[in-house]
Amino acid sequence: MDLAALARQRMRAFADPDKYRHDPVAAADNRTSMCDARIALCIALGVPAEDIDPASGYDLSRATYESVRASWRRHVEMHGFSEQYDRPRYEAAFGSWASRRPQFTNGDDWLAGVLKPEPEGTQS
Known part of the structure; x- marks a missing residue:
């Protein structure tokens, strides 16, 4: 093994x-x-x-950041974005990376170009 x-x-x-x-x-x-x-x-x-967080053991490499970012983009492209369900999870994921690797998140919008604004008067 x-x-x-x-x-x-x-x-x-x-x-x-x-x-x-x-x-x-x-x-x-x-x-x-x-x-x-x-x-x-x-x-x-x-x-x-x-690139290993000594407190949690998580991989904080650039490659892992890009993988997580791409995963969120695929999710939104395929399923849309629920303000109620997805927003808190997205903010937690992005916030976690921003606190640990601000050089990766600084100026980055994970959902740019894939998150389409809701028409006024509608909610998901």
């Missing part, structure tokens, strides 16, 4: 937070272990250390 597969297997072992909901210390240990497993997966996939 390759290193990435082993890291994914380890992440699955920590993926049930309900097991620990009655024990806050065990829950914190579980979250820490999950973050460590994410870091191991990033390393196994060849993500440079400077």
Whole structure:
């Protein structure tokens, strides 16, 4: 089994937070272990250390940013954009990247050209 597969297997072992909901210390240990497993997966996939968030273990590389951005654009192109459902999730995703990698988001509008304004008097 390759290193990435082993890291994914380890992440699955920590993926049930309900097991620990009655024990806050065990829950914190579980979250820490999950973050460590994410870091191991990033390393196994060849993500440079400077692009791995040490607190969460997430890949914060430019390639991942572009992938997330493209995913939002595809979603809106295919399904439209719901102010009620999509707006809070979009703002959370964009805000997360803006706080961690402002050099990527500065002046970038993920939805430019794909989000068409609603005609006046209508809502999604």
